[in-house]
Amino acid sequence: MSCHELKNILSQEPDGAMTMEVRKHLEGCADCRALASDLAAIRLASLDLPAEEEPHGRVWARIRLQLEAEGLIREPQFEPSPQRVALRSLFQRPAFAGTVLGLLLLAAGFAGVRSLRTGPDITAQAQLPTQPQPSEEAVQEASLNASETSIESLQQVDPQVQAVFKRDFALVDNVISMCEKSVREQPDNDLAREYLNDAYQQKAQLLAVAMDRGTLGGR
Amino acid sequence: MMGALFLIGVPAQAHHVEKHFQVTGKPVVTVRNPSGNIQVKAWNKPEVMISMNFASDKLQIAGEQAGDRIEVETQIVGENPTSDELKADYVVSVPEESELQVRTDSGDVTVDSVHGNMTFDTVGANLELSDVEGYVVIKSIDGSLVCTRCAGSLDATSISGSFRLIQPSMDSVRIQTSSGNILFDGNFIRRGIYILKNYSGTIEVRFSPSDSFDVAANSLYGKVYNEAPVKPDVHGNTRPPKYSNALLFGSVNQGNAKVELSSFSGTIKILKRD
Numbered sequence: 001m002s003c004h005e006l007k008n009i010l011s012q013e014p015d016g017a018m019t020m021e022v023r024k025h026l027e028g029c030a031d032c033r034a035l036a037s038d039l040a041a042i043r044l045a046s047l048d049l050p051a052e053e054e055p056h057g058r059v060w061a062r063i064r065l066q067l068e069a070e071g072l073i074r075e076p077q078f079e080p081s082p083q084r085v086a087l088r089s090l091f092q093r094p095a096f097a098g099t100v101l102g103l104l105l106l107a108a109g110f111a112g113v114r115s116l117r118t119g120p121d122i123t124a125q126a127q128l129p130t131q132p133q134p135s136e137e138a139v140q141e142a143s144l145n146a147s148e149t150s151i152e153s154l155q156q157v158d159p160q161v162q163a164v165f166k167r168d169f170a171l172v173d174n175v176i177s178m179c180e181k182s183v184r185e186q187p188d189n190d191l192a193r194e195y196l197n198d199a200y201q202q203k204a205q206l207l208a209v210a211m212d213r214g215t216l217g218g219r
Numbered sequence: 220m221m222g223a224l225f226l227i228g229v230p231a232q233a234h235h236v237e238k239h240f241q242v243t244g245k246p247v248v249t250v251r252n253p254s255g256n257i258q259v260k261a262w263n264k265p266e267v268m269i270s271m272n273f274a275s276d277k278l279q280i281a282g283e284q285a286g287d288r289i290e291v292e293t294q295i296v297g298e299n300p301t302s303d304e305l306k307a308d309y310v311v312s313v314p315e316e317s318e319l320q321v322r323t324d325s326g327d328v329t330v331d332s333v334h335g336n337m338t339f340d341t342v343g344a345n346l347e348l349s350d351v352e353g354y355v356v357i358k359s360i361d362g363s364l365v366c367t368r369c370a371g372s373l374d375a376t377s378i379s380g381s382f383r384l385i386q387p388s389m390d391s392v393r394i395q396t397s398s399g400n401i402l403f404d405g406n407f408i409r410r411g412i413y414i415l416k417n418y419s420g421t422i423e424v425r426f427s428p429s430d431s432f433d434v435a436a437n438s439l440y441g442k443v444y445n446e447a448p449v450k451p452d453v454h455g456n457t458r459p460p461k462y463s464n465a466l467l468f469g470s471v472n473q474g475n476a477k478v479e480l481s482s483f484s485g486t487i488k489i490l491k492r493d
Binding site for chain 1: 253254302305324325342343358360361376378379395397398416418437439440463481483484
């Protein structure tokens with residue numbers, strides 16, 4: 001067994017049982033022995049690492065709105081600066097973009113739903129940060145922009161699938177619109193609010209799937 | 220068994236490929252096929268057989284086996300394929316207790332007599348499951364589900380897909396769709412939970428006189444039609460505030476199962492089975 005083969009085995013099956021061949025090579029090769037020892041130490045140390053805490057959805061929503069307000073993630077009318085290119089490429093990753101846009105809609109939707117109440121909402125005021133809330137128009141515009149961007153990314157996909165997405169984006173946007181109207185008319189109706197939140201979640205799901213299929217070509 | 224990878228290029232003419240994978244326990248079979256039909260059926264051999272038919276030089280089939288995990292994928296290698304050029308049809312034979320993971324976007328998927336857990340990730344494929352068991356998870360955008368004599372549990376979300384459950388024996392059913400219809404024509408198992416929700420369209424459940432369930436049916440702007448002998452809730456549950464245009468709340472017989480039917484503007488029907 002060569003050192004190259006051993007390294008492949010250690011990387012592909014880090015927790016696998018050592019075969020006689022592997023043991024024999026390690027006995028005779030100090031470099032590979034050191035590598036195996038390092039990998040074992042890393043594995044052990046990783047067990048003590050604390051679990052990652054995902055930032056709250058509002059964090060992503062605030063980031064996006066702030067970036068939009070600063071003009072850092074809008075459609076370029078001139079040659080984009082390297083900073084804008086880097087930010088754009090970040091948002092062009094399907095999983096990240098879908099998650100950000102989905103969380104944007106969810107978080108902005110929750111905030112927008114609260115803004116639809118006619119009376120003061122002490123609870124909402126106590127919970128939300130002091131930064132200005134996204135307006136309903138901002139949420140709608142972000143939502144429609146996200147739909148158009150996702151549909152554009154589907155140019156290389158089966159036309160039948162593209163048609164499904166176009167139709168269902170329109171359907172969900174209509175549902176969101178009707179639900180928002182219902183919440184405005186009956187601010188204390190928890191069921192209407194629940195449907196609106198469900199609609200935002202469906203929009204987020206649709207965005208994520210469209211971006212996944214479009215960018216990866218359905219692979 | 221170490222991973223075995225194969226790639227199959229496609230000549231210009233129609234092509235048939237068949238691969239056999241020996242397995243020992245309960246295999247996990249993953250099929251990713253953007254377009255085309257997928258048919259899965261169970262057999263009593265310790266083997267997974269995958270048969271593929273396709274007719275395009277813009278497709279390539281990739282597969283890999285690592286122990287009892289088998290993955291097969293249709294890959295697009297040409298540029299700007301048409302809808303017809305994307306199609307690949309699969310026939311998959313698996314041991315009865317296999318787990319399935321299917322990802323497809325268009326075409327029909329049929330599964331017969333497989334008893335392992337299953338997940339389906341689809342855009343517009345129509346699913347037809349019969350005599351399946353296990354935990355079934357469906358995430359679809361469009362496309363319908365017809366589930367006949369299915370057991371286990373079902374968790375399904377869709378945007379515009381419709382759902383029909385015929386003679387199910389499931390103790391947990393959660394279905395949420397926006398504009399699709401939902402039909403549940405089966406028995407409510409004791410301690411079962413059945414949550415059916417849509418934005419518009421029809422939700423229809425059929426019951427027998429011997430069924431025993433708590434029911435909460437509400438349609439915000441639509442209607443509820445009920446043929447069940449609902450009496451005041453026997454468990455002391457609080458009646459929800461009446462914001463809905465139509466609301467039904469109570470118990471049928473002893474209220475052994477829990478049934479929640481909810482629609483934004485659609486119609487809910489609770490009908491006696493003939």
